[in-house]
Amino acid sequence: MISRRSFIQAGLVLAALPKQIVWASGKVFRNTFRTPKLELGRRVGKDVYFDLSIQSGRSAIFPNKATPTLGINQDFLGVTLRANKGDRVHISVKNTIDKTTTLHWHGMKLPAKADGGPHQPIAPNQIWQTQFDIIQDAATLWYHSHQLHKTAEQVYQGLAGLFIIGDDASKKLNLPSEYGVDDLPVIIQDKDFNRNGSFSYLGSMMDSMRGMKGNTVLVNGVVSPVLKAKKSLLRLRLLNGSNARTYHLSFNDNRVFTIIGSDGGLLEHSIKANTLRLAPAERVEILVDVSDGGRPILQHAAAQESSSMGGMGMMGGMMNNERQDMDIFQIDASDTLKSTSSIPKNLVKHNNPQQSAVSKQRRLVLQMQMGPRMMLGGNAFSINGKTMDVNRIDEVVKAGSTEIWHLENTSMMPHPLHIHNVQFKVIARRGGVKGHELGFKDVVLVHPRERVSVIMKFPEFRDAKIPYMYHCHILEHEDRGMMGQFVVV
Numbered sequence: 339m340i341s342r343r344s345f346i347q348a349g350l351v352l353a354a355l356p357k358q359i360v361w362a363s364g365k366v367f368r369n370t371f372r373t374p375k376l377e378l379g380r381r382v383g384k385d386v387y388f389d390l391s392i393q394s395g396r397s398a399i400f401p402n403k404a405t406p407t408l409g410i411n412q413d414f415l416g417v418t419l420r421a422n423k424g425d426r427v428h429i430s431v432k433n434t435i436d437k438t439t440t441l442h443w444h445g446m447k448l449p450a451k452a453d454g455g456p457h458q459p460i461a462p463n464q465i466w467q468t469q470f471d472i473i474q475d476a477a478t479l480w481y482h483s484h485q486l487h488k489t490a491e492q493v494y495q496g497l498a499g500l501f502i503i504g505d506d507a508s509k510k511l512n513l514p515s516e517y518g519v520d521d522l523p524v525i526i527q528d529k530d531f532n533r534n535g536s537f538s539y540l541g542s543m544m545d546s547m548r549g550m551k552g553n554t555v556l557v558n559g560v561v562s563p564v565l566k567a568k569k570s571l572l573r574l575r576l577l578n579g580s581n582a583r584t585y586h587l588s589f590n591d592n593r594v595f596t597i598i599g600s601d602g603g604l605l606e607h608s609i610k611a612n613t614l615r616l617a618p619a620e621r622v623e624i625l626v627d628v629s630d631g632g633r634p635i636l637q638h639a640a641a642q643e644s645s646s647m648g649g650m651g652m653m654g655g656m657m658n659n660e661r662q663d664m665d666i667f668q669i670d671a672s673d674t675l676k677s678t679s680s681i682p683k684n685l686v687k688h689n690n691p692q693q694s695a696v697s698k699q700r701r702l703v704l705q706m707q708m709g710p711r712m713m714l715g716g717n718a719f720s721i722n723g724k725t726m727d728v729n730r731i732d733e734v735v736k737a738g739s740t741e742i743w744h745l746e747n748t749s750m751m752p753h754p755l756h757i758h759n760v761q762f763k764v765i766a767r768r769g770g771v772k773g774h775e776l777g778f779k780d781v782v783l784v785h786p787r788e789r790v791s792v793i794m795k796f797p798e799f800r801d802a803k804i805p806y807m808y809h810c811h812i813l814e815h816e817d818r819g820m821m822g823q824f825v826v827v
């Protein structure tokens with residue numbers, strides 16, 4: 339029982355502390371850190387067979403409440419798929435929900451017909467069979483719904499999971515690699531909830547314009563989890579699986595961690611850092627040393643996000659949910675066991691796209707249109723003045739060619755631009771290229787009035803009819819027109 343005195347004391351503490359600490363004090367890390375089930379498929383030599391089922395379920399996110407959720411082979415979010423470079427994966431996806439959906443393999447180099455984008459819809463009760471060879475290096479990729487105009491809502495409800503690729507080069511590095519023990523998926527998503535525990539989606543016009551940002555942050559579908567870990571080196575595979583929020587991550591004790599990977603896989607050299615920006619759809623792999631037995635909390639600091647929202651001031655400034663700092667999860671390494679690993683300085687060698695091989699440069703201008711279209715919920719976002727049209731091919735690319743794309747943002751919001759079927763290198767951006775952006779990327783944040791240039795070599799897959807997508811990965815922007823289509827011939 340809580341005595342009246344301690345109750346009053348708690349109240350005083352809440353009143354006296356600044357906002358960030360009030361938030362932290364309201365947060366008790368008592369939920370168990372959960373990792374999605376690891377699915378290795380059925381292996382016959384280099385052929386790996388995955389049986390996936392898109393399903394609806396109910397999840398106990400809050401005590402005594404059942405949240406209706408979507409998942410893949412589980413009630414909420416997808417199981418983690420893992421296969422190796424050189425494998426041929428065969429995936430059967432059964433849609434058991436009552437809406438048409440898709441599964442897109444984000445970051446994967448693969449034939450257009452296997453991409454799982456808007457051109458491969460799976461109707462209710464249908465099965466989509468696909469296969470492709472894994473031709474790229476070890477990486478943390480992910481997969482998610484890509485249903486035209488419905489991606490945001492379906493991902494929000496849970497249609498997203500990790501797809502981990504392994505290879506020999508990464509195995510030799512002796513990185514932490516025991517899934518769920520010292521090699522940990524960390525899928526970060528923010529949501530809003532109704533009183534009965536159900537998700538609340540798009541409560542306001544602002545949500546649909548800026549993209550949905552929720553007040554509650556979840557890790558692998560769990561609110562405020564604590565990860566019990568050995569005193570050891572941990573490898574965190576961070577995925578920003580949120581619809582719209584960009585996170586500015588650091589540990590509450592400001593500890594230094596090591597960045598080892600980006601969207602497309604391991605970096606060439608590890609990088610020490612104590613903060614990290616993670617835009618929607620980005621992945622970063624970090625090593626965190628908790629051999630000191632500490633209990634660090636991974637946090638998001640909103641203040642930094644505000645600076646990138648500059649032009650939004652005229653529309654009433656930041657929403658409350660953008661001003662909010664968030665505690666994401668805690669690591670508790672007070673366990674006695676000790677393990678010893680070391681942090682490699684050099685990781686893998688990159689086969690970089692060559693400037694001398696560039697045969698074409700393109701410009702993508704990211705725009706938003708204010709006025710009635712924005713207010714009434716229509717296609718207010720565009721690329722090169724055009725909103726997404728499934729019947730229009732916007733760009734034609736030569737297979738095997740190297741190109742530079744200049745991504746120019748003339749709108750007043752940042753847009754994380756994603757390109758299917760490639761891993762690119764960022765070659766120019768305001769302030770220079772740093773941190774995990776030195777690695778291979780498939781999505782890159784473009785700030786207002788910024789121009790970011792990327793270079794990439796397109797794989798040798800050809801299909802004159804079926805296009806790949808490029809789009810903003812703020813999913814509400816994607817659904818509202820900020821997407822284009824390219825074929826590779």
Ligand code: C2O
Nearest residue numbers: 442444619756807
């Ligand atoms: Cu992560 Cu076109 O998607």
Ligand code: CU
Nearest residue numbers: 443444445758
């Ligand atoms: Cu993608």
Ligand code: CU
Nearest residue numbers: 753810812815
């Ligand atoms: Cu956008």
